[in-house]
Every structure is written in C-alpha cells, then in structure tokens.
Amino acid sequence: MKWSEMFTSSIGKKLVMSLTGIFLILFLIVHVSLNACIWAMDGGEMFNKGAHFMGSNVVPRILEVGLFAGLLLHIIQGFMLEFQNRSKRRQGYAVAMGSKGSKWYSRSMGILGSLILIFLVVHISDFWFPNRSNQGFLLGEEINLYDKMQVTFQELWVVILYIAGCISLAWHLLHGFQSAFRTLGVSNKKYLALLNATGIGFSIIIPFVFAMMPVSFYMGWV
Amino acid sequence: MEHYMMNLTLKVWRQKNANDKGGFESYPVKNISSEMSFLEMIDVLNEELIRDGKDPIAFDHDCREGICGACSMYIDGRPHGPWEQNTTCQLHMRAYKDGDTITIEPWRANAFPVIKDLIVDRSAFDRIIQAGGYISVNTGNAVDANAMPVEKDKADAAFAAAACIGCGACVAACKNSSALLFVSAKVSHLALLPQGSPERKSRALNMVAQMDKEGFGACTNTGACEAVCPKGISITNIARLNAEFSLAALVSQ
Incomplete structure (x- = not known):
C-alpha cells in the first residue's frame, strides 16, 4: 500500500485528524503555560520575556511554521471529511436519531471546529498578526503584548467572544481528545479509561484557564 | 406481564x-x-x-x-x-x-439502496467479507478441536466480535453511514485468533479498501453504532481495527 493510498483511505484521513489534533493539543499546553505568566503580578515583565523568546528565537519561529501547517491540515481535512461523510446519506430519516446513543458534541465536531476557526481569525488578527507584521514577519522589533492584551480586553464584547471561543474549544476537546487516541488504535481498556479521564480534565481545565485571561484583564485582577 | x-x-x-x-x-x-x-x-x-x-x-x-x-x-x-x-x-x-x-x-445509506419499501440491498457487506473476511485452512481431515491453544481472554473477545450478525444497524445509526463497527467486528474476530494470522495484514487493508469503495463514510467515534447494535458489539473493536489497519499499511511494501 502506497503512502497516498494509506492517507486517502477512510481510516487514513482520520489518522491525519488524530495526529494533527494531538499536535494542536500539545500546542495548547505550551500556549496556556506561557500565557499564564500574566498572573506573575509583575506588570507583564515575565509574560513579555516569554513572548519575546517565542518571537525572537529561531527554534520556536520554525515550530510556528509547523503549527500553522498542522492547523491548516486539521481544518482542511476536517471540512473535507465533514462534507464527504454528510454526502454518504443522500436521503435522510424522517425521524432523526438525535441523542439516542451519542453525545451532541461528538456529532457536532464540524460546527464546533468552525466556531473555533471564526474565533481564531479574530484572535490571530488581535495579537499574532499585529505583532509579527511589526517584526516584518522575521526577527524584528516586537510590540508589548501585555499592554496589547490590557487594551484589547477592556471591551466587554471581546471578552465574551473569547469566552465563547473557549467554550467551543472545551466541547471540541471533550470528544476530540479521546477520539484521537481511539483513531490511533488504543483499544486497551485500562489505557482508554486513563485517556478518557485525562481528556475530560484537559477539556475543562485548559479552556477555563484560557477564558480566565481576558476576564482577569477586564476585571482588573492583573 | x-x-x-x-x-x-x-x-x-x-x-x-x-x-x-x-x-x-x-x-x-x-x-x-x-x-x-x-x-x-x-x-x-x-x-x-x-x-x-x-x-x-x-x-x-x-x-x-x-x-x-x-x-x-x-x-x-x-x-x-x-x-x-x-x-x-x-x-x-x-x-x-x-x-x-x-x-x-428503511436503513438509510447510499451504500444500502432501497430495493422496495423497507428492504435495502446489503450486498455491500457481502463484498466486504469477500475482500478478506476468511481464513486459509488445509483440506483433508478436520483438525482436532483443541490442537491449537487459544488464550481464554482472546477467545472470549474474538467470540464477542464474532457475534456480529451483519444486520447493518451500525450503518443505519451512524451520522456518517460508516460501516466501521461491522468491519472491525469481522477483522477483530479473526485477528485475535491464531487461525486468522496468515492473512491478518492483507485482511485489514483489503476489507477497509472495499468498505471505502462501497461508499460508506468515515468513523468519527460517536458511539451511535454501539448503542444500537443488537449483539452489543463494542466500539473497542473499531480502535483495534484502526491499529490493525495502520500497522499493516505502515509495514506493507
């Protein structure tokens, strides 16, 4: 079997979703950890140092290219799978099955993913794009991202939008985390139980910490 | 009552x-x-x-x-x-x-076209079985029943997968019209037993290829199939098939 045959088979396409999904999950850990420096209560000194490292060191900047590639692959493959899967039942049922046997969020990964994508467009144009364009997209002068957050999160509607983005992410992860490992072939019940529990914890804690960032700025906690 | x-x-x-x-x-x-x-x-x-x-x-x-x-x-x-x-x-x-x-x-899926009223054509399942749902055996006298030792746990898991009656409820319930529960039950049943080992790799590859050709969708692990399966086939079989397929594809020439 050729590589192309492997990755265009139904299981191969899911493997792509699974591997890029796990890669993005790992990115979330890096992102949330670095951003948590806003709570160092030092006027953003530690946070800006972290941001400076990520923006000026060549290794994270190369990894950044990989991140966008992985993200794009996850988005494009996700949309293609969603449309292909929907086309497999030309005539639908008069009485929908609904939630008899599956959770709504496991059936709504396409919609949840699209909501996250809309949020990401706003989020990237809020921070990443202005910062990188200030750098000339290479290793030039950065902007003060802590001050930028401070200003951005004074608007209530922005804070609400970010919280909505985090909620979409939480539901997306609640199915995606454990599903990614099933697709990779984890069938051992002992490990599946561990991954399920970890997945639930991850889906609640990470989006919650993210959501607390705009809230902290808006409420003046930092 | x-x-x-x-x-x-x-x-x-x-x-x-x-x-x-x-x-x-x-x-x-x-x-x-x-x-x-x-x-x-x-x-x-x-x-x-x-x-x-x-x-x-x-x-x-x-x-x-x-x-x-x-x-x-x-x-x-x-x-x-x-x-x-x-x-x-x-x-x-x-x-x-x-x-x-x-x-x-009737069951609704492109791969299960309606023949009349509530009857659908499920011959797609037969073609998936033909693509790899079999084992090689020597002809001649029947082998003694216990000649080949099988671990109890594996025998039980294989038997649970073999309980699949190929009704197609998994496809009917799946939002993607995926047949992966059916295929995974058939692959698991044979992959867990020594009798199934000669064709273990080609079976996973060929049955999945045939499934895709028949026009079933991709699995998104929602679990609707498991919930409606009359024989209680577990979606753990799907994870097993994913591993069987990926490993077979990775080592294939």
Missing part, C-alpha cells in the same frame, strides 16, 4: 422500486395483541392489505429469532426499535400502548 389489545397507527415508507421516489403512507392497525412480535403485527397488516387487493409492505426477515440479521427496520428514529441489544423480530408489541403512532423507515 398483563396481556392487552391495542389499536395503532403505522407510518410506513412505501417505495415501489429503486427508481421510485417513495413516500410515507399511514395505516391504522386494529386489535393487536401485546404478545405479538413487531413483525407479526406487520404480518397482520399485510394480510389485510392483500385481502383488500393492495400491495403488501415488503420487509426483510428470515429466522425471526434474533440471530440472522435479516430484519432491518428503522423504527421511531432508532434501528431495530426502542429496546436495547435487540433485533426488530424480537421487539414485541408490549413495547407500545393503545393509540401509539409508529414511524417505520
């Missing part, structure tokens, strides 16, 4: 043939015993339709004891009706009460 009689309204999908557009028709059915099976209730209606010179409702059935997988009705939004781990033929009218309206549809 107390016996009672009931009058019901059936909304049944009627379609003359594969090319007909089809539509729902309503039928009142009277004096149905709570001890009848669901198919016997349809039999009663069909006898009436025949008496009136009308075309009876075409539906698949064979053993009527829950082991053949022929009966295939999507009843009130659930394959095989409201009971857990049950086939349509084993659904009994005590599940309903007087005055109920029951909607009956």
Whole structure:
C-alpha cells in the first residue's frame, strides 16, 4: 500500500485528524503555560520575556511554521471529511436519531471546529498578526503584548467572544481528545479509561484557564 | 406481564422500486395483541392489505429469532426499535400502548439502496467479507478441536466480535453511514485468533479498501453504532481495527 493510498483511505484521513489534533493539543499546553505568566503580578515583565523568546528565537519561529501547517491540515481535512461523510446519506430519516446513543458534541465536531476557526481569525488578527507584521514577519522589533492584551480586553464584547471561543474549544476537546487516541488504535481498556479521564480534565481545565485571561484583564485582577 | 389489545397507527415508507421516489403512507392497525412480535403485527397488516387487493409492505426477515440479521427496520428514529441489544423480530408489541403512532423507515445509506419499501440491498457487506473476511485452512481431515491453544481472554473477545450478525444497524445509526463497527467486528474476530494470522495484514487493508469503495463514510467515534447494535458489539473493536489497519499499511511494501 502506497503512502497516498494509506492517507486517502477512510481510516487514513482520520489518522491525519488524530495526529494533527494531538499536535494542536500539545500546542495548547505550551500556549496556556506561557500565557499564564500574566498572573506573575509583575506588570507583564515575565509574560513579555516569554513572548519575546517565542518571537525572537529561531527554534520556536520554525515550530510556528509547523503549527500553522498542522492547523491548516486539521481544518482542511476536517471540512473535507465533514462534507464527504454528510454526502454518504443522500436521503435522510424522517425521524432523526438525535441523542439516542451519542453525545451532541461528538456529532457536532464540524460546527464546533468552525466556531473555533471564526474565533481564531479574530484572535490571530488581535495579537499574532499585529505583532509579527511589526517584526516584518522575521526577527524584528516586537510590540508589548501585555499592554496589547490590557487594551484589547477592556471591551466587554471581546471578552465574551473569547469566552465563547473557549467554550467551543472545551466541547471540541471533550470528544476530540479521546477520539484521537481511539483513531490511533488504543483499544486497551485500562489505557482508554486513563485517556478518557485525562481528556475530560484537559477539556475543562485548559479552556477555563484560557477564558480566565481576558476576564482577569477586564476585571482588573492583573 | 398483563396481556392487552391495542389499536395503532403505522407510518410506513412505501417505495415501489429503486427508481421510485417513495413516500410515507399511514395505516391504522386494529386489535393487536401485546404478545405479538413487531413483525407479526406487520404480518397482520399485510394480510389485510392483500385481502383488500393492495400491495403488501415488503420487509426483510428470515429466522425471526434474533440471530440472522435479516430484519432491518428503522423504527421511531432508532434501528431495530426502542429496546436495547435487540433485533426488530424480537421487539414485541408490549413495547407500545393503545393509540401509539409508529414511524417505520428503511436503513438509510447510499451504500444500502432501497430495493422496495423497507428492504435495502446489503450486498455491500457481502463484498466486504469477500475482500478478506476468511481464513486459509488445509483440506483433508478436520483438525482436532483443541490442537491449537487459544488464550481464554482472546477467545472470549474474538467470540464477542464474532457475534456480529451483519444486520447493518451500525450503518443505519451512524451520522456518517460508516460501516466501521461491522468491519472491525469481522477483522477483530479473526485477528485475535491464531487461525486468522496468515492473512491478518492483507485482511485489514483489503476489507477497509472495499468498505471505502462501497461508499460508506468515515468513523468519527460517536458511539451511535454501539448503542444500537443488537449483539452489543463494542466500539473497542473499531480502535483495534484502526491499529490493525495502520500497522499493516505502515509495514506493507
């Protein structure tokens, strides 16, 4: 079997979703950890140092290219799978099955993913794009991202939008985390139980910490 | 359980043939015993339709004891009706009460085209089995039953997967019309046993390739298939198939 045959088979396409999904999950850990420096209560000194490292060191900047590639692959493959899967039942049922046997969020990964994508467009144009364009997209002068957050999160509607983005992410992860490992072939019940529990914890804690960032700025906690 | 009689309204999908557009028709059915099976209730209606010179409702059935997988009705939004781990033929009218309206549809999937009324063409499953759901055996005298040792746990898991009757409820329930629960049960059943090891790799690759060719969707692990499976086939089998397929694909030439 050729590589192309492997990755265009139904299981191969899911493997792509699974591997890029796990890669993005790992990115979330890096992102949330670095951003948590806003709570160092030092006027953003530690946070800006972290941001400076990520923006000026060549290794994270190369990894950044990989991140966008992985993200794009996850988005494009996700949309293609969603449309292909929907086309497999030309005539639908008069009485929908609904939630008899599956959770709504496991059936709504396409919609949840699209909501996250809309949020990401706003989020990237809020921070990443202005910062990188200030750098000339290479290793030039950065902007003060802590001050930028401070200003951005004074608007209530922005804070609400970010919280909505985090909620979409939480539901997306609640199915995606454990599903990614099933697709990779984890069938051992002992490990599946561990991954399920970890997945639930991850889906609640990470989006919650993210959501607390705009809230902290808006409420003046930092 | 107390016996009672009931009058019901059936909304049944009627379609003359594969090319007909089809539509729902309503039928009142009277004096149905709570001890009848669901198919016997349809039999009663069909006898009436025949008496009136009308075309009876075409539906698949064979053993009527829950082991053949022929009966295939999507009843009130659930394959095989409201009971857990049950086939349509084993659904009994005590599940309903007087005055109920029951909607009956055929399995819906491009890979399962409607032949007539509630009968769909499930030969796609046969072609998937032909692509790899077999083992090589020597001809000649039958081998002694216990000549090949099998670990108890694996024998049990293989048996649980082998319980699949190929009814297609998993496809009918899946939002993607994926057949992965069926294929994973067949692959797991043979992959777990020493008898299945000669074709272990080619089986996973070929059966998945045939499944894709038949026009089934990709699995998104929602679990709807497992919930409606009359034989309680676990979606753990799907994870096992994913591993079988990926490893076989990675080491193949």
